[in-house]
Amino acid sequence: MDIRIDNQLFEKMKLNLIEQFKIYRFLIKKLRRQLFRQQKAKERDENLRLEEIQRQNDPLYQAWIIHQENIRRQKEIEEEEENQKAQKLRKQHEQMEIQKKEQLRKEMEEKQKELSLSKITAPTHNPFPPIQVTIAPSIERPVCSFYLKTGVCRYNERCHRTHNKPDITNTLLAVNMYSNFEMQYGLDDEYDFDIGLEFEESERYENFKDFYYDVLPEFERFGHVIIFKVCANSEIHLRGNVYIQYETDYQAMQAYKALNTRYYAGRMVQCQFVNIPSWSAAICGKHTDGLFEHGKCPKGRRCNYLHVFRNPPLKSIEKNKDESSRKNKRSKSRDRSNKRKKKSRH
Ligand SMILES: [Zn+2]
Ligand SMILES: [Zn+2]
Known part of the structure; x- marks a missing residue:
């Protein structure tokens, strides 16, 4: 009776061991694959690093880098020029606006002067106050x-x-x-x-x-x-x-x-x-x-x-x-x- 029980127990233990062994083998394999992938990744990185160094030292690559830098600078200069142009235009526009306003103001003043001239009926000063005759030449145009x-x-x-x-x-x-x-x-x-x-x-x-x-x-x-x-x-x-x-x-x-x-x-x-x-x-x-x-x-x-x-x-x-x-x-x-x-x- 006891032996039979021992046999059954033995069988159970045996199966259990086999199962554990399978799991162990699976884990080992998994670990190995992991290690293998890590190794590969390392090698790839190393290769890339070496390639990069090689490229850095390559005169063609250097020329390409210089070329790219030149393009970037050119773009910067162009942008700067465009900015300056826009600024100049804006200034010109402002100047024109100011001139227009000045002209309007002058016209208004002249109209008002005409009005006041027609309103004056008697002299308030004796003799009449001298009025400045403007003969100052214009900055832009010569005098006729x-x-x-x-x-x-x-x-x-x-x-x-x-x-x-x-x-x-x-x-x-x-x-x-x-x-x-x-x-x-x-x-x-x-x-x-x-x-x-x-x-x-x-x-x-x-x-x-x-x-x-x-x-x-x-x-x-x-x-x-x-x-x-x-x-x-x-x-x-x-x-x-x-x-x-x-x-x-x-x-x-x-x-x-x-x-x-x-x-x-x-x-x-x-x-x-x-x-x-x-x-x-x-x-x-x-x-x-x-x-x-x-x-x-x-x-x-x-x-x-x-x-x-x-x-x-x-x-x-x-x-x-x-x-x-x-x-x-x-x-x-x-x-x-x-x-x-x-x-x-x-
Ligand atoms: Zn004239
Ligand atoms: Zn003549």
């Missing part, structure tokens, strides 16, 4: 020499040079105020030949004298006129221009207020303040102050400097005024429409 000398320029606002408009001066310019037969019908384009000749020199001068004796007293109402010049030029920006220089700015301003936009001989009188630093510089040097000697100036009446009429003697103004008033009285009863010159308020 014609405008500087004559107060006008054939290109007007389109001129590429700077026109420094004065505020208030003692000199008024009545633009295109004088006109005669030739000027009115553009006969002076023919330049002194044929039709021009039909308009006699003396007739021309008589016409001017009428104008002179008629208009000068009008301007004298506001103060003593030092200089009174009438242009005979053909060029439209000078044609029939009348320059009136007073002793003071205040007198000129009073005349401006009273006469600007009034009508004379059916045309609106357009006055502006001008600054004529030197009359001898404004008046054409080649044009003699004689009756009508355009021939002396090679440019004729197309000259850009003033070709002025010779003013008749001052003392005869009173005499002429009396004459014209007598004439007027006589002719008043006659046909009124024959009168060429007519003054009326606008």
